[in-house]
Amino acid sequence: MNASTVDRRIRALRPPKNAVDPYRAHGSVVEDERRPDGRLERAVTVFLAGAECPFTCSFCDLWRTTIEGPTPAGALVEQVEGVLATLGDISCERLKLYNSSNFFDKRAVPAEDVPAIAALAAPFGAVTVESHANTIGPTALDFAAQISGRLEVAVGLETIHPAAAAQLNKRLDLARFDRAARFLLDNDIDLRVFVLLGTPHIPVHESVLWTVRTVEYAADRGASVISIIPVRGGNGEIERLQARGDFTPPTLLQLEQALDRCAHIRSSVVTADLWDVERLPACEHCRAARVERIRRFNLTGRTEPSIACDAIHGNVDISALAAVASHHA
Ligand code: SF4
Numbered sequence: 001m002n003a004s005t006v007d008r009r010i011r012a013l014r015p016p017k018n019a020v021d022p023y024r025a026h027g028s029v030v031e032d033e034r035r036p037d038g039r040l041e042r043a044v045t046v047f048l049a050g051a052e053c054p055f056t057c058s059f060c061d062l063w064r065t066t067i068e069g070p071t072p073a074g075a076l077v078e079q080v081e082g083v084l085a086t087l088g089d090i091s092c093e094r095l096k097l098y099n100s101s102n103f104f105d106k107r108a109v110p111a112e113d114v115p116a117i118a119a120l121a122a123p124f125g126a127v128t129v130e131s132h133a134n135t136i137g138p139t140a141l142d143f144a145a146q147i148s149g150r151l152e153v154a155v156g157l158e159t160i161h162p163a164a165a166a167q168l169n170k171r172l173d174l175a176r177f178d179r180a181a182r183f184l185l186d187n188d189i190d191l192r193v194f195v196l197l198g199t200p201h202i203p204v205h206e207s208v209l210w211t212v213r214t215v216e217y218a219a220d221r222g223a224s225v226i227s228i229i230p231v232r233g234g235n236g237e238i239e240r241l242q243a244r245g246d247f248t249p250p251t252l253l254q255l256e257q258a259l260d261r262c263a264h265i266r267s268s269v270v271t272a273d274l275w276d277v278e279r280l281p282a283c284e285h286c287r288a289a290r291v292e293r294i295r296r297f298n299l300t301g302r303t304e305p306s307i308a309c310d311a312i313h314g315n316v317d318i319s320a321l322a323a324v325a326s327h328h329a
Pocket residue numbers: 053054055056057060061062063100101102132156170
């Protein structure tokens with residue numbers, strides 16, 4: 001893919017990448033996740049270090065943990081082996097391989113490594129990988145055929161707000177997403193979807209609404225799991241957009257509201273991504289209680305009574321939240 005002017009502008013604003021070792025995963029986590037049948041499933045996520053994604057989405061900071069150039073052959077196998085060796089007696093049903101890029105891009109995942117990765121995945125009943133909708137095709141079917149468990153592909157839908165989606169520089173239109181979703185489901189592969197909260201170019205008072213609409217859209221297209229991800233600053237471009245008034249950092253309260261408004265969806269598991277949740281603006285009086293309420297919702301899918309707080313943020317005055325947070329700090 002040739003870099004466009006927009007790509008070059010976004011890349012020019014980036015701070016340096018983290019130092020990553022291509023032979024060592026840059027992280028891993030074991031956690032329980034709810035599945036559409038209500039069952040809790042233990043999953044290990046391996047955060048793989050490899051080649052950078054060729055897309056240049058305006059909100060993305062995953063490139064920080066990628067390397068320059070293609071992933072060396074054999075490196076991902078070593079990374080997965082390294083993490084699995086640390087599990088000891090912990091038994092996980094799902095292996096999530098997140099490579100900060102597209103698993104079906106041969107530059108990111110060398111074709112010669114795929115059989116060894118599939119062999120390492122053999123003890124797991126299910127495997128999740130991530131991919132841009134545009135790179136979902138026959139390679140996904142090949143991988144599904146090689147693993148013994150069930151394949152799930154995680155795809156960023158981000159937002160269905162037409163004007164905002166066009167500004168993300170993701171090169172994804174809804175028709176392409178729909179085709180990818182249909183292709184996966186037709187081939188008995190599960191679909192996981194990432195949806196943004198705080199998408200740039202969506203007015204702040206419509207932010208939660210569009211997140212909920214996008215979650216509903218993904219649920220209608222058969223997603224098993226939909227994860228709401230708050231947009232975070234730090235990649236340079238987001239700061240540029242914020243300075244222009246085109247981005248407002250999403251708050252913890254908005255994340256909770258979005259999740260509450262998705263509670264009616266029963267066909268898909270809808271969760272809030274709590275990675276880096278401490279960075280979300282919030283009232284310090286009720287922050288911890290709200291995070292725990294969200295954590296419980298992620299596991300049970302059951303809404304609970306809203307959290308009472310003496311601070312004035314209530315359910316509406318999101319823009320006052322930063323002031324409330326500092327007032328109570
Ligand atoms: S497709 Fe995914 S990994 Fe690639 S730039 Fe966009 S958000 Fe980042």
